[in-house]
Amino acid sequence: MRFLISLxxxxxTLSSFAQINSSVTYRxxxxxxxxxxxxxxxxxxxxxxxxTSSEWGPAYPIYSSKDLVNWQYVGPVFKTLxxxxxxxxxxxxxxxxxxxxxxxxxxxxxxDQHSYIGVATTKDLSxxxxxxxxxxxxxxxxxxxxxxxxxxxxxxxxxxxxLDKGKAIQILGRELTPDGLKVTGEVFTLLQAEPNxxxxxxxxxxxxxxxxxxxxxxxxxxxxxGPECNYQVxxxxxxxxxxxxxxxxxxxxxxxxxxxxxxxxxTVVTTPDSRYFYLHHAYNGTDFIFTGRQGVLSELxxxxxxxxxxxxxGNTPPDQAASPFNVAQxxxxxxxxxxxxxxxxxPWVWDVSQPKPEFKQENGFLQLTPDNYAxxxxxxxxxVIKKGTYTFTAEFLPQDKVLQSVCVYxxxxxxxxxxxxxxxxxxxQVKDGRRQILQKHPLPNSKSPIRLTMTSKQGKFYQFSWxxxxxxxxxxxxxxxxxTFLPRWDRAPRLGISVREEGKATxxxxxxxxxxx
Numbered sequence: 001m002r003f004l005i006s007l008x009x010x011x012x013t014l015s016s017f018a019q020i021n022s023s024v025t026y027r028x029x030x031x032x033x034x035x036x037x038x039x040x041x042x043x044x045x046x047x048x049x050x051x052t053s054s055e056w057g058p059a060y061p062i063y064s065s066k067d068l069v070n071w072q073y074v075g076p077v078f079k080t081l082x083x084x085x086x087x088x089x090x091x092x093x094x095x096x097x098x099x100x101x102x103x104x105x106x107x108x109x110x111x112d113q114h115s116y117i118g119v120a121t122t123k124d125l126s127x128x129x130x131x132x133x134x135x136x137x138x139x140x141x142x143x144x145x146x147x148x149x150x151x152x153x154x155x156x157x158x159x160x161x162x163l164d165k166g167k168a169i170q171i172l173g174r175e176l177t178p179d180g181l182k183v184t185g186e187v188f189t190l191l192q193a194e195p196n197x198x199x200x201x202x203x204x205x206x207x208x209x210x211x212x213x214x215x216x217x218x219x220x221x222x223x224x225x226g227p228e229c230n231y232q233v234x235x236x237x238x239x240x241x242x243x244x245x246x247x248x249x250x251x252x253x254x255x256x257x258x259x260x261x262x263x264x265x266x267t268v269v270t271t272p273d274s275r276y277f278y279l280h281h282a283y284n285g286t287d288f289i290f291t292g293r294q295g296v297l298s299e300l301x302x303x304x305x306x307x308x309x310x311x312x313x314g315n316t317p318p319d320q321a322a323s324p325f326n327v328a329q330x331x332x333x334x335x336x337x338x339x340x341x342x343x344x345x346x347p348w349v350w351d352v353s354q355p356k357p358e359f360k361q362e363n364g365f366l367q368l369t370p371d372n373y374a375x376x377x378x379x380x381x382x383x384v385i386k387k388g389t390y391t392f393t394a395e396f397l398p399q400d401k402v403l404q405s406v407c408v409y410x411x412x413x414x415x416x417x418x419x420x421x422x423x424x425x426x427x428x429q430v431k432d433g434r435r436q437i438l439q440k441h442p443l444p445n446s447k448s449p450i451r452l453t454m455t456s457k458q459g460k461f462y463q464f465s466w467x468x469x470x471x472x473x474x475x476x477x478x479x480x481x482x483x484t485f486l487p488r489w490d491r492a493p494r495l496g497i498s499v500r501e502e503g504k505a506t507x508x509x510x511x512x513x514x515x516x517x
Contacts, residue, residue: 023322026069026297026329028260029284033384034292034492035061036224037091037144037205037265040279047269048125049279050077050092050103051295054491055411056382057081057352059089060105062125067327068269068277068297073347074125077103082118082131086110087352091205091265095147095180097154102180103129104145104156109137117145117158119181132181138172139164146267147176148208150215150241154180157190159204169193169202171219173241188242191219198222198232198252205265208241209276211302215241216309218278220264221252226489227289231262233280235308248308253315259285260296260317268300271324276300276309282317287388290459290483292492297321333386335514340364346512348381349494354412357381368507370402370499376435377415378405379507382494388459389517392495395451395510398422398443402505406452408462410486410493417498418464418476420450425466427476431485439477449510454495460484 031038035051042048047065058076065071077092085107092105101122108115117136120129136142136156140163147156154176161167170192175185193203201222208217217236223229234251238244256262266280278300281293299312299321313321323329337344339361350357357379358369370379396404400422407417413433419426420443427439443450451467461480467473486493495514499507 024326024328025320026323027320028282028296028317029294030069030279030297030329031063031071031295032291032331032333032386033294035295035384036281036293036490038279038281038295039091039093039267040269041094041096041267042269042271043096045272048074048094048101049295050094051281052091053089053349055087055089055352055488056349056491056494057089057356058349059085059107059352060092060103061347064125067323067325068271068279069323069325069327069329070331071295075128077105077120077129078131079128081352082107082120082133084109084111084134085118086113088115089352090115091144093145093147093267097149097180099123101125101129102147104135104147106143106145109134114140116142117156121181135181136174136183144204144206144265146206146208147180148215148241154178155241156183157206157208159202159206162202162204168195169204171203171206190217190238190241190243190245191236191247193221199234201230203234207267207278209268209270212307213239214307215239216268217245218266218268224262224264224490225293226487229262229283231256231264233264237308250308254280254298254311254317255315256282257285257316259319261285261288262293263296263298263317266296275324276302277324278311280317284388287459289487290388290492291385292487299324333516335383335512337513338511339366339509346383348496349384350381351409351412354380364510365397366497366507366509366512368497368499368509370501370505370507373501375412375500376430376433377407377409377412377417378403378419378498378500380407380409380415380494380496380498382409382496383514385456385459385492385495387516389457390495391453391455391513391515391517393451393453393513394497395449395512396420397449397508397510398447399505399508402499402501402507404507404509405498405500406454406464406496407498408454408456408483408486408493408495409498410488414486414488415498416462416481416483416486418452418454418466419498419500420452420466425476427464429481438481441474441476456483456495459487459493 405419
């Protein structure tokens, strides 16, 4: 009898353990690729997120989700860049009010090259936003907007004094007019960076939410970006939005580890069952700056004794965690497209410092028109890199006096690729504004399509090969090329196609394929 009882208890315990551990999990990132400074809101049963695009157009990608772990690309905030701006498209903050979507975004102004905050609105996210112009300028820089309602009034908060010598960096606030399109009233201070602790590099990326009698704030400190980053997250709270704000004694509360480095700058959203999730960015521990700051989801729980939130899985971002709605995560990052069909448009991006590329799908090809031979890397169309190890192939119809390439592109002065012209293959590099042909191979003059392939390992090392439809093929430079010079301080490279011409020809692309290891 004792044996049967023991066996029953054992089986019951195993069954209970299985039930406890049977919840569906997701893996970070939930939004793969370069998606820094994410803002997330919930409208009804749908979540929307927007992120930094930096020097890439179209500005600010938008995603939607029903479960916080499976996200679909909706489109950009701006299909046409706001006329007052010229770059540095950072930190878009979404807000929904009285049936209207707002975005409060940071951009660099053409007239003085200072970064300030603009505002735009829409009724339909899929149609993009209508810009309302520059909303807020403050000394030499005003960035990282966050908007919250309190007692029927709207308030905007932002980071100030980041470029003002001799002044401590602060997070400031000010009332907005009821339509959310203008600032009014007096400016007040919420937080100030402490120079002798983890905030020495400044405070920014604030997100505010209300629970009980307190406003709570997540904010980030130290260096956000690049190989020397040391970004971290802290908490603060106040009974009134205007303060005084109390910083949590246990700050910083979220740090990097070997899986996710330099986490920070996100926003908090709640589920219908009152769970709290922080969508923020972090660098992947393996691919690091070569894939950029990716969209990472971390859950907050509450300490009933102290009244402060804490991160459910400790003080580092989870690599794997319980899915918020017990929904399985399904990510297909691969891209395979033949341009014979017009039903699928790829989410192309381009360098906003250069003329916008002219391209169209016509007669079974993607046709890309070069803008200016002086563009060292050519007219470039790119895709966001989701993982550092991948294979990218494009099929070109060779043209006379035009070089059509697969390439990886950091900016107009730093790129690497291999191209095909009517009679040759050319391995080229643009580094620090200097263009260099690394190798050149003759090809039989033929109208046969040529497939060019670029293979990346961890976003650092690149190899190139070619193949034609008659079965001829070959590698180009057996030794991998070092691409560690490509990432910019605040953004990862993009991969794609470029066209550089000596005459008036147009690039002709039949298909592209991108597969990740």
